[in-house]
Amino acid sequence: MQIKELLSDKKLKLTTARKELLEIFSTAHKPLSYEELKSELSMDKATFYRNISRFEDESIINCFESNDKKRYYEIQKKPHSHFICNLCNNIECMKTTNNTYMDGYIIKDVIYKGICKICNT
């Protein structure tokens, strides 16, 4: 299983909490906030935040704030971008149409904000 290797590569110990987090995020189809997750988590919030922070340092997970002013976390899978609707606040993952290299900048991540298809009709 790749979770074990992922963690050992980064010199992180394989613990129940980390396994749980990585399993949740690797099967999630959208970014998740702590608030959405907390009821199903078996770990303390301190452990959640400490591990998320560790995962961010190791570029395993990334994070952004949505329009509801909450942080959403997502595992770094194949490059894709996010669209946050200013009206319904829904977050959609989109295939990135952008080049990952633009005028000397390397683009790792794109967040679009605007009006989604549904709200726009």
Added chain:
Amino acid sequence: MQIKELLSDKKLKLTTARKELLEIFSTAHKPLSYEELKSELSMDKATFYRNISRFEDESIINCFESNDKKRYYEIQKKPHSHFICNLCNNIECMKTTNNTYMDGYIIKDVIYKGICKICNT
């Protein structure tokens, strides 16, 4: 002066605090956080946040979280996007090369995250 009109258009009273905020943001060349601003502000933080919130509702100001986990505020000028560097955490404003309309979505704002020119050399 356009600040007066801007506020009366939105049915907001012209107060010292609002004038101060709009003057700061309309002359700023980059997004600013409360932390960066607080020493030069003559208003209470409650007033700051209440007005920012009001301005966001009225689409006068918009806000995003940067890599330092702080919220940055900026006046809505001509459309442009932001590049946040994952290494130096610097925020750059960029001319938007994207269309503002993409596959049924209306794009109001774009945040790119990645590695900036300077860190990339």
Added chain:
DNA sequence: CTCTATGCAAAAACTTTGCAGGGAT
């Protein structure tokens, strides 16, 4: 066995709210 990770509780950081007085229209 050693060093890292965890839970709990407490603190810190950031933002919002209640209320009474002040100011804009």
Added chain:
DNA sequence: ATCCCTGCAAAGTTTTTGCATAGAG
């Protein structure tokens, strides 16, 4: 004169930290 805006203080929310114990390698 009316209603909105403000400061202050207090509370709310989210995230971080200290410390003692548990657990992984």
